[in-house]
Amino acid sequence: MSVGIRHDDLRRRNRAMVISAVRRAGHPSRTEIAATTGLSHSTISAISSDLIQEGILAESRGSETVSLKRGRPQVGLSLNPEAAAVLALVLSLNFLSVAVIDYAGQVVAEEQRRLDTLTMSRDELIGECVAIVRRRLEDPDLDVQSVARIALAIQGITDSHARAMLWSPITPQTNIAFADILEDEFGIPATMENDCNMMAVALRWRDPDRYRDDFIAILLSHGIGMGLVLKGELFTGTHSSGGEFGHMIHRPGGALCRCGRRGCVEAYAGNYAIWRNARQLSENAEPVADVSDADMRALAARARETDGPEREAYRKAGEALGFGLGSLFALIDPAPVAMVGASAAAFDLIEPALREAIAQTAGGQHSGSISFDTEPNELPLIREGCAMRALSFVDQEIFAPGVQARGGSAGKNVA
Amino acid sequence: MSVGIRHDDLRRRNRAMVISAVRRAGHPSRTEIAATTGLSHSTISAISSDLIQEGILAESRGSETVSLKRGRPQVGLSLNPEAAAVLALVLSLNFLSVAVIDYAGQVVAEEQRRLDTLTMSRDELIGECVAIVRRRLEDPDLDVQSVARIALAIQGITDSHARAMLWSPITPQTNIAFADILEDEFGIPATMENDCNMMAVALRWRDPDRYRDDFIAILLSHGIGMGLVLKGELFTGTHSSGGEFGHMIHRPGGALCRCGRRGCVEAYAGNYAIWRNARQLSENAEPVADVSDADMRALAARARETDGPEREAYRKAGEALGFGLGSLFALIDPAPVAMVGASAAAFDLIEPALREAIAQTAGGQHSGSISFDTEPNELPLIREGCAMRALSFVDQEIFAPGVQARGGSAGKNVA
DNA sequence: CTTTATTTTTTCGAGCCTCGAAAAAATACT
DNA sequence: AGTATTTTTTCGAGGCTCGAAAAAATAAAG
Known part of the structure; x- marks a missing residue:
């Protein structure tokens, strides 16, 4: 109450x-x-x-x-840039990056590292994150006292209190309470965010005219993710970060998904799925662990060139995304969509089938007017979102204390 | 901002x-x-x-x-019961009802009418609504001055500002601004609500322990509707009442739905779809306009008796609802579900297939723990929700003026 | 170069609102 | 009848925002 x-x-x-x-x-x-x-x-x-x-x-x-x-x-x-500083951490497949951002939002330092996230142990993964933060905090140019927040974004499902990673495709580990771990280690308030949600936050800051109260950010990558802003607020699930658009069911009992289930949107539209279909492998074939961006670019080039299995693979991806969006639009009505990630560069191959599918759904009444934007580079977006979210926490809590307690739900107040 | x-x-x-x-x-x-x-x-x-x-x-x-x-x-x-009064109107298939409710929430008068909504003209439909309100207002026992709000619920899609019906299965008419019409006619603030949303509002008042911050009310009737409360607030679309669960896509290109599209959840789980499957008609067969409750009860009885096409029809309905809920749960995480409406009495026939389907989806991780409640009678629930919503408007606007202007968005503050 | 017009920012007193402490009210227990 | 206990009201203190007026800072006009 x-x-x-x-x-x-x-x-x-x-x-x-x-x-x-x-x-x-x-x-x-x-x-x-x-x-x-x-x-x-x-x-x-x-x-x-x-x-x-x-x-x-x-x-x-x-x-x-x-x-x-x-x-x-x-x-x-x-x-005042010196009023505070925040750390934005982004953990994605085989990659960890951190940026130190001053209170005015300018990046003052950054560091990146390649890891082998899929094979790392739980402790190694945590250790790398703690270590990279420690190195930034030990930077003599930085006033440690001023660091007021850490925001860590990860590809995967986080809990709705922004404390822990629950599940992630980038590691076999589950349930790591990164936020608590970082807070305990450094005594600095931390939150654990979902990468696609941070994309949405960043889009809102970048282009508030286009991305204001209601919009959708879809990550087209190895997997399919979504960040959703409704009525000006970041949408999250009741227990987790939610918005698992990629795991809505496209075809019951259909293609094998990375998550182990069948017929998810991602099992048709994720990079591994496009790859699998382009190679004309069975829908039951085990998803490959990774497809390089170069390979995907080659695939897209071939699809543009000849009407072969590659083009058909992108068509199927478009169809899955279209019907998925159609179901989503049945729930929330149509809204502007930003397609983010490497495969957004191949959106020309995806769009026709996507629009055709959407036209067959409840959201299709205005299918012509739904606009799609593309942004091939997700990483800067995620980092920017993290930074803005951390800064907004500082704004609200540190400098206007008492409105909310620590942590804060992932749902309220798009940073 | x-x-x-x-x-x-x-x-x-x-x-x-x-x-x-x-x-x-x-x-x-x-x-x-x-x-x-x-x-x-x-x-x-x-x-x-x-x-x-x-x-x-x-x-x-x-x-x-x-x-x-x-x-x-x-x-x-x-x-103080005499502080104000509100009118709760419910317009459903071939049926119009109104109740006068005092400020303490007690029904002080009511009236019901059978109509032929499917064949009525636009003016007739509006005329009946205006007439029934006028008759209540002319009741000598009622102090007209005290009537502070009218809430009208309809089966169908309403706009997100709670002003108009956009589309409804109970009439071929579209875009009727009932709220404005009633306001102009009687000078009393009015809102236009979606029936399933009002069900959700009522459930929250009836049983706040079970239905608190996050829950789903699904109407199993001729069509399939949903009212959704997330984080304590009624969920609506960006432009319309949204939450058109029945028109999420279950099977792309599948069975013919009443809405004219194919493969919607409703095209497998609505009464007409169960009827169609039980009769072993083609999935392309035109949906019948209405199936009586008695006929549906007979169908359910036969399904319980023998393992024939009737049982299979309910199984298909359960499957469609299960995969639909699975997709919904992918977005919002699992939440308690109330199954409302005549077909909720046949939920025993639906549940096994529903749970089996849900277990194959992202929401299925906790499929065992998802609880379903049934409530066969939707009408009292809708009326109660309307009443509480109207009363809440009175609470907030009339007696604590200035917080919000007239009308009010359908999204904020579950009444 | 001085005066006037214009716009932004600060100052100041008035009016509310909430709070804590103490007083008042109303009952059960002894 | 007196005492203990709980609820409700009263009253002054402290804060906050607001409107009006004053102060500050500049461009335009004479």
């Missing part, structure tokens, strides 16, 4: 609102903030004066303030 | 919170309200004193206050 609003919550919330207005707008003046938040000028003045004194905001006077209007010029407020 | 909190919003929100605490608890004392809302005793005292003076709450002293404890006895607060 929702709890009453105390008197002191008021200031906290309005402080958080001012901070988020500055983060969104870049260099808004106090007057602009008053307009977007609906609060009075006096309130904004009081709050921003506090925030400046606390070193959270800074006046960015001069600079490009070419005031053409007459009257007292506006003085822009900006985030 | 979310707007700042004004100083006067505080009182409004806390007033609304007190009212909703009373509605939920029945006869809570001021002390109990303070405990559940987290507000101080003095605040609750002040707010409830206001509300009593305004005739919204009343002290229900004496009655069954058998105080066993010593000390000053608690004095229970209750809703």
Whole structure:
């Protein structure tokens, strides 16, 4: 049950609102903030004066303030980069990357490592993550005290409290409470995020005009993932990160999926599935562990060239994605879609069958008007999403304390 | 973008919170309200004193206050039944019903009418709705001034702003802005709701222990509908009421659905589909307009008796529902399910195949632990949901004004 | 170069709201 | 009849936002 609003919550919330207005707008003046938040000028003045004194905001006077209007010029407020820092970790197949981001959102340091995630033990996997964080924290250029948050994104299913990885295709290990492990190790609040959810968060920051309240980010990669924003909030399952679009059932009892079940969308549209179909292997053939990007590019090239099994494989992928999206649209109505990942570069091969399939579904009423965007590079997107999510936590918790406790559900407030 | 909190919003929100605490608890004392809302005793005292003076709450002293404890006895607060009244309209196949409900939630009058919705013209349909409301409002026992809300539920798709019916299986008419029509006619705020959503709302009020933050209500009837509550809020689509579970795709290109498409869940699990399969008709056979409840009961009886086409028809229905739920669970994770409607009485025939199918899907990991409840009578549930939704609007808007404007999105705040 | 107009930001008092502590009220126990 | 206990109200303190007015800072006009 929702709890009453105390008197002191008021200031906290309005402080958080001012901070988020500055983060969104870049260099808004106090007057602009008053307009977007609906609060009075006096309130904004009081709050921003506090925030400046606390070193959270800074006046960015001069600079490009070419005031053409007459009257007292506006003085822009900006985030003080030194107010805090966050770490964005991304763990994907055979790859671990970390970035240190200042409070204004600029990357100040980064590091990447190749691993063999599929064969690593539980302890090795945890050890690598802890080690890479430790190395960044030991960087003499970094004020350790200022590091206020760590966000770790992983390909796979996480719990809805953003504490643990439950299952992931990149490792046989399950149920690793990465967030708790990192918190215990470094004493810095941490969250465990799903990679596709972070893609969605990043898209929202990158292009708020296109990706605002309702949109879908689909990762076309070895597996199929999805990040979903509905009514302005990141969608998650009741217990896990949810949104396992790739494991909706396309054909009951159909092709063998990497997850061991049959007929999932991914069993037709994941890289391994396209590969399997292009090679004309049986639908029951064991999914291969990895297909290189180069191999997939070659496959796509051949599909574009001749009408052979490669083209048919992409057609089947499109069909599976189309019927899957159709079922999804039956539930949530159509929304803009971003296709992310290496195979998004082959979306030209996928789109015709996808649209044809979608037209046969409940979501197909407006199938013509559904727009697809492609973005072949998922990694920067995931990292950016992680960073923004961690920063939003800092905004809300550290600098406007008491609104939420530690951790925070993965569901509320798209970072 | 979310707007700042004004100083006067505080009182409004806390007033609304007190009212909703009373509605939920029945006869809570001021002390109990303070405990559940987290507000101080003095605040609750002040707010409830206001509300009593305004005739919204009343002290229900004496009655069954058998105080066993010593000390000053608690004095229970209750809703003043005369504070307001609402109308709950339910429009379903060939049937229109209305109930007048007082502010405390008691039905004070009702009326029902048989119609021939499938053949009625647009104006006739609207006319019947307006007429039945007018008759209730002209009832001399009713104080017209006190009627604060009308909620109309319909089987079919409504828009996400709760203004209009977009499409419905009970009539060939489309896009009727019932909410606006009723508001214009009577000058009373009205909303247009989806029937299955109202079922979910009602379940939440009836059994908050079982149906709290996440659950699914599925209507097994001529068609298949769903009401979904996620994270304590009624789930709706981005543009429409959404949640069209019945039109998720079970088998691409499969059986002919009433909606004209192929392979929808409903095309296997709706009454007409069970009927069609039991008669061993082609999957392409045109769906019949209606199957009587008696005929369905006879079908179920035969299915229980002998292992013939009737039993197979129910098996197919279970399979379709199972794979559909499996896909849904891939997105939202498993949650308690209530099976509502006449065919819920035949759930014993459906369940085995349903569980078998679900076990083959991503949601199947915990398939054993997913619990199904059945409730054969949907109509009282829909009416109750409508009533509670309308009353909640009154709570929030009329008696705690300014929090939201008129209408209200269908998505927020499960009534 | 001074004055005026314009726009942004700060200051200040008024009005609410919630809270904690103490008082008042109402009952059971001794 | 007095005491203990629990609920409810009262009252002053402290905070917050708001509107109006003042102050600040600049462009345009004379």
